[in-house]
Amino acid sequence: NAGVMQNPRHLVRRRGQEARLRCSPMKGHSHVYWYRQLPEEGLKFMVYLQKENIIDESGMPKERFSAEFPKEGPSILRIQQVVRGDSAAYFCASSPGQGNEQYFGPGTRLTVT
């Protein structure tokens, strides 16, 4: 039973480019969460999605960031026009239902040069 998959594991982008981070939840999980961890800090919630629906995006910056979880395929976190401050580890988690424990992927480490 494969765990949560994230790719790429490492991503380097120049300022102004776009970053696309992918997350495939555990089999049987239809709830996906994205978190960001800045250096020396804890994880911060960004967005919570179910298939084709954004349930809670209260932690998502209003500009440049978007997320989707289509009917088919992985969840995508998209960051447009990246800036140095976007450099962080981005973790995806999934759960079988709302309010259950969340299982995390290995993360994507984004570096903006």
Next chain:
Amino acid sequence: DQQVKQNSPSLSVQEGRISILNCDYTNSMFDYFLWYKKYPAEGPTFLISISSIKDKNEDGRFTVFLNKSAKHLSLHIVPSQPGDSAVYFCAASELRGSSNTGKLIFGQGTTLQVKP
């Protein structure tokens, strides 16, 4: 506004002894609490959780205690093993309406070192 706080950045214990990691929270609407372990360059691994209707939950070497009146929870690991050396995060979930939203609020983490 840090709603979940882990005030000890690090903890060192001897192998075989008990490790006690602490966590405080400020939001009285939190009703579900979790502990995660994280190794460098990996994602957090779920360890144990507790609902606010309980004050203790045990799973093998791991026990979580919840003191709602003090808004405090702790994770006990006994006996501690060198492989337990990692960063430990506590997390809490907000109650909205009749169910959790699923959003987890994390503390800053405590680095545990278990010496052989």
